[in-house]
Amino acid sequence: MSENLIEVKDLRTYFFIDGGVVKAVDGVSFNVERGKTLGIVGESGCGKSITSLSIMQLLESPPGKIVGGEIIYNGENLLNKTKEEMRHIRGNKIAMIFQEPMTSLNPVFTVGQQIVEALLIHEEGITKEKAKERAIEMLKLVKIPLPEKRFNEYPHQLSGGMRQRVMIAMALSCNPELLICDEPTTALDVTIQAQILELINELKEKTGASVMMITHDLGVIAEIADDVMVMYAGKVVEQADTDSIFEKPLHPYTIGLMNCIPKLTEEVEELSVIKGMVPSYDDMPKGCAFCPRCDYAKKICEEEMPELIELEGRKVRCHMYSEKWKEEN
Amino acid sequence: MKIFRFFTKQKEFEQEVLSSDIEYSSYYKDSFKRLKKNKVAMFCAVVIVLLILIAIFAPLICPYDPTHQDYAAILSPPSAKHLLGTDEYGRDILSRIIYGTRISLSIGVVAQILASIIGVALGAIAGYFGGIVDTIISRIMEVFAAFPDLIFAMAIMTFMGKGVLNLFVALGLLTWVRTARLIRGSVMQLKEKEYVEASKASGATSFRIIMKHLFPNSLSTIIVLVTLGIPNAIMYEASLSFLGLGVQPPAPSWGNMISAAQPYISYRSLYSVMPGVAIMITVIAFNIFGDGLRDALDPKLRT
Amino acid sequence: MFSYILKRLGQTILVLIGISLVTFILLQVVPGDPVQLMLEKRADPQTIAAVRHELGLDLPLTTQYFNFLKNALHFDFGVSYFSKEPVTAVLLRCFKVTLKLTCLSFIFAVVVGITCGIIAAIKRGTAIDSALMTLAMFGVSAPSFWIAIILQIIFGIKLNILPISGFDTPVAFILPSIALGARYAGDIARITRTSMLDVVKQDYIRTARAKGVKENLIIMKHALKNAMIPIITLVGTELGCMLTGSMLIERVFSVPGIGKLAVDAMTSRDLPLLEGTVVYIAFVFVMVNLIVDISYALFDPRIRYGKGNSK
């Protein structure tokens, strides 16, 4: 099964604030294949979370608004669905787990109540007892010790890792086809991070669900993703399968990100960082958004926004690989 | 970076405001910027300034002496001569309402400043010294909080005699507990902070520690409490005056005007309604401005 | 939990003793003599001395206070100087009336306040929101006695559909309840809206949405239960304030409640009655606060188990 579960075409999500427009997601296209994991990488504010929220249609609106594009899920455009139809898809077909396990669970309901709720919404005709059974099963599945006891506990009684496990249990309780993980490990300790990633991987195998893994950490990508999409300032800058990316990053930004990963094998004086910051949307450069931070930047980069070029079955948005670049040389 | 606004969560924002190591000057500058963005609060600030100006220049704007009795024009309806009509002694209602601004505002402000002084002093002492001092002060605060307020005010006013000055004291004594509680809390928090420990180690006296570190840290709390306490004090004044225990006639206060106008409400409804409207405008202005100030200065006070 | 309640009750007794002492001292320092008032125009020293003796006012102050305290511990506050009725009986009678008034105002304030607050929060930024919040602001900012007077005129006289005084029929409570509750309804509406908007921004609401929970269920279940915590704090203090602060409304509507009793006891310097009333009001106030504190646990499990908020 290698058909696409979800196809995002030219997605544009803009924020309308103070009379201006912030193009948080600007023409992003990608596919997630069945049973595969897509990793989306980028710094904070590059639009990766907005992309996932756009798919879920959980944007704060106003000011956020999907202004263009298509999200084809199982052959149907999600953007044409009514609110009610979307609600049936959320949590049922497409589930999501968030960055903050600490705050993403409702503090006033027990863990069990929160999992059961998802089941009661989406599984027609399920009894409460049955739902409880399933919930405990799910807790077992995500390797929570003493699931019967945990079922009746409140989120504040659990550690961060446990809570993220609960989030995963909740997300997977209705057997979704797509699981969107928005920085699921960022807020956790390193050891817990690894456990959670392992768990996601394992469950993915078990349930056959596709995963969209959003992260700023290429390490996570290396561990889990089949394909990678690098985003910068609302645009895709590089798209490839994981191996190729790690083997040979093309875009200067990707290269920069790679250099940020501490390599145990090398002895480095200091970690290299990408100089500068993501540009403010007030003063987005006319040309390539990354240009002010780019070591390779040339005049053309300042003037012209590069296209997404197909190159060796990969995609990259950089003048370096264009004809013009060569011309300029 | 506009986009950050969407990702910066409220909590972080509060955290930033709460962290006490920030520079005060920039902190207040930022707060003021935040406040300026709050259009409604700024509008209320303008209303408050207007009210203050009215209070200060009352003698200049008043068409009549508020206590001048014109027996030829008793309870006259609104006219060009008396825009809001006259009361049962032929006094101009508009002039009395204008003068009432003076009394209400001064009572609100002075009583709150007094309450803050008492509250800050006791709250800081309780919070700083802790132990038995704290226990005693806390119990005193509980006694004050649980004591029926109007009865207490009645007793104080009877004890000291009626008069605007005594009213300040009575209202101050009625409302200090809230300030004291909050100051006590924040002082206790701040006490744990390292820098206080550090200055202790360097041999500073307790008093100096409180003054130098704790007070500026709590200043924004106090400012917010005073602003939000003013409408409260104005309402208290109105209630006391309504009971005949507040501002004494012939001095005009909105509370005693409502009280005096009560029998005439079917006949001269404006007489009854206008002082109430004046109270409402003032209280609304202070409440909304105070809320805005709180959100800008000290969001942790919100709940 | 249990030991917590016990500790709080212990503190309450201390506070109540403090309050009774303050009341006692206040009545000693405040000018005015109940005997004088009792005898009104015919007061001569001989008669005054006789009546003072009869009332036990000629005893040393400390004896007077300790006698009071001793009896108060047995819930005996003595007999009112003027009506010669046991204070406890008077208190219960008046408190029943106030309780009725307060409960009605409370229900009015809570139902109207929370409903308006939720509607405003859901419709935030719309005209409905502005209208509701303006109304709430009016409620908060208008003196209750003024609202009372205006309600009396509009509904009692002009429309002539509701009674304007007394408490003998259920309808007689409508106007006083609204007048007393208006301010609190406004307060509750405002805090509900703020609290709801605060909660709606939280991550767990997004989680609920991501789960596919129906929008109105998100508001009524996920958001409201969290938003209840600050609301409860406010509602609790306000219940206390209502129970003890209804004297102005009681006066305007001639409702013989505890607030009016307290004012009367103060004006007549009826020491046993005032002591009883003040201690009773304070007791109720403290107990309401205790109940509120306990009821947090109903809404916030983090408190129930005594663990710190790990947020």
Next chain:
Amino acid sequence: MKKNAKKVLALLLASTMLFAAAGCGKTEEAPVDGEQTTTTSTEGEKVFRVGAKDPKCVFDPNQYTYTHVFVVTDNVLESLIKPLNDGSLVPELLTEMPTLSEDMKTYSFELKEGVKFHNGEILTSNDVKYSYERLIKKQVMGSILSPVVGYQELVDGTATELAGFEIIDDTHFNIHLSDVYTPFMSALATPYAAIFPAKACEEAGDTWGRDVLIGTGYFTFDKYEQGVGVTLSKFDEHHDQVAKIDRVEYKFIEDDNTQVLEYQKGNLDYVEIQSTMYPVYSADPELKDQLVPFQPAGGFYILYNTKEMSDPRVREAFSISFDRNVICENVFHGTAAPSKSFIPAGLIGHDEEAEVYPYDPERAKQLLTEAGYPNGYDVRLTLNAAYPLDIPIATTIQEQAKAAGFNVTLDQVDSAAWGEMKLNGGMQACISSWYVDYNDPDSMLYPVSDGRTDYVSSFYHNDEFKQLMIDGVRTVDEAERHEIYKKAEHILTREDYAVSPVYNETKYSLVSPKVQNLDLGFTLRMFFGQVDIVEQ
């Protein structure tokens, strides 16, 4: 969703109830509940509904002298003698007015036969004796019986019975006075001298006047609910005639304005109004015909502390420094008349020819200069907060007296503090009022009588005045008494200026047109025995 909303509501209600339970837990058996208070008026019943104020004390005229008490007790209890509105006295429980012995010190009484108390007992001489002894023992108003032999012994506790009260048989008794006391009959006509059934009163103890009140009056005392009202029902076995109305309902409404609103709503038949409201109500086409005036015997005056304002010239200066006409016109809108004498019209000793006290700021200034205060004089004028009308009066005086050089500051205190200040000499000058207890100048001059002035912060003493007061009560001839009191009054207000009478007011009430035969009395007494209700 509904279910959850309900849950939240249930929780809120639960906490309310929890609290309610805490409050009511101790109620045991709840006494009278609110719902039961409306006595449903059956068809054709005649009910007179009176706007009243809760005196917040027992309805016992032996103990409390408030008008709020008398308005009820006057219709339940009766004294031996009854005052008519013209001031004359008629026997009530007596067959005829008592006869006086030669030495004018012994009065002989004969009770009507078979006068029934509300509890069915028959009135006997013993009840009268008991009532009078109780009055004296309760002290408050006992002094009206001070001329009776054995009064002091009873007060001091050296005797248990009133020696001067001689029972002859069940319907006959004599009262012996230690000295001639002309106003004695008037004193016996006061509400304080009401006659109670000895046994029932003794049994009732502290509940007398609250739960139980038994007399011989036109109405029986059915129910007193604190803060709510009092209900009286007609007494079918009244010794003279049965009342025309079935019930009197007093409704306690503290707020004056609410009282009038209730009247306008048709829920009350009788309310008293504030004088300041007179112009408003008299301009109201509906109300103006329902305003009924009555003039109580008494007046408002300024009482000086003669210790502090010791120079009579200063007091005189103050007395003439303000214009009484202005006060009556502007504050009272003509419902009060400037005083001409301390003794109001209709009483023995009232000087018909006297002029209104003058207003002469120039002379006042001159007097002050003569007295050694050329630069003005500070006066602290104390007001009783219970009389809100004092404020405009005092304000007007304050304003006017400036011209004469008086710097008046106002000091408003509540009733309890007022009483104490009076006794302690804590006042320099105050606005006071006095209404007669009985229709006699002795009652009017009581607050300034010798020995009393020390308790009312006046400290006024004048031997001639004192002697005239003694002569007054010992003189029988009315013309002679008139001269004596006229002279005493002149000394008091125009020579020594111990008090400065200001005005005599006319009170107004709103009385529903369906109320007939309501006579509003001279001494603030209200008897409803003759009142009838005729539905229009």
